[in-house]
Amino acid sequence: MPVRKKASLVGLALCLLSAPAVRGLDKEAKKWLDEVKPIMLPEEEKTYRDLKDKNDVAEFQRIFWARRDPDLETPANEYQAEYQKARADADSRYRIAGTPGSQTDCGRVFILLGPPDDVKKGEATDAAIPGRRAPERPARSPRETAWASSSTASPREG
Numbered sequence: 454m455p456v457r458k459k460a461s462l463v464g465l466a467l468c469l470l471s472a473p474a475v476r477g478l479d480k481e482a483k484k485w486l487d488e489v490k491p492i493m494l495p496e497e498e499k500t501y502r503d504l505k506d507k508n509d510v511a512e513f514q515r516i517f518w519a520r521r522d523p524d525l526e527t528p529a530n531e532y533q534a535e536y537q538k539a540r541a542d543a544d545s546r547y548r549i550a551g552t553p554g555s556q557t558d559c560g561r562v563f564i565l566l567g568p569p570d571d572v573k574k575g576e577a578t579d580a581a582i583p584g585r586r587a588p589e590r591p592a593r594s595p596r597e598t599a600w601a602s603s604s605t606a607s608p609r610e611g
Contacts, residue, residue: 478502482510489517491561492536539564562600569600 478486486493486501493501497517504510522530540555543563547554554560 485514487556488540489536491555491564492521493517536564539567559598566602569602571601573599573601 482501486498490498501510501513504513518530518533519525521532521536523532543555543557543560544553547557547560547563549557555564
């Protein structure tokens with residue numbers, strides 16, 4: 454093996470060994486993060502990802518929900534219960550090809566704003582040419598759905 458190649462490999466090995474270890478979230482922590490991501494602030498996510506100890510992760514999760522609890526005098530966290538119910542509803546209503554409904558755009562809007570006041574469905578049109586229908590697809594024709602809500606404030610604000 455040429456000396457230059459050996460020196461390059463040794464240099465690469467030293468760089469990799471001296472680099473700080475990047476903590477990846479374990480499966481349980483990643484699952485929790487995916488579940489609460491629609492309501493998590495970017496700063497909270499950064500803090501959560503930086504936690505190294507399982508006890509710190511558990512404490513973060515406890516504080517996360519406590520900050521959103523509308524009534525600390527009651528033993529139950531009403532916001533958490535409402536959020537988990539909305540998530541379950543979104544999962545059942547908006548599931549797409551193996552993706553949980555709560556991870557779809559419609560599901561996230563449903564979780565954050567609640568159900569729409571009005572839903573209109575119709576044939577999709579080609580936006581480039583007004584009034585023109587989209588080309589037919591083999592399995593089914595495309596649909597367009599429009600949601601309307603009269604509320605300006607989110608019913609799910611905590």
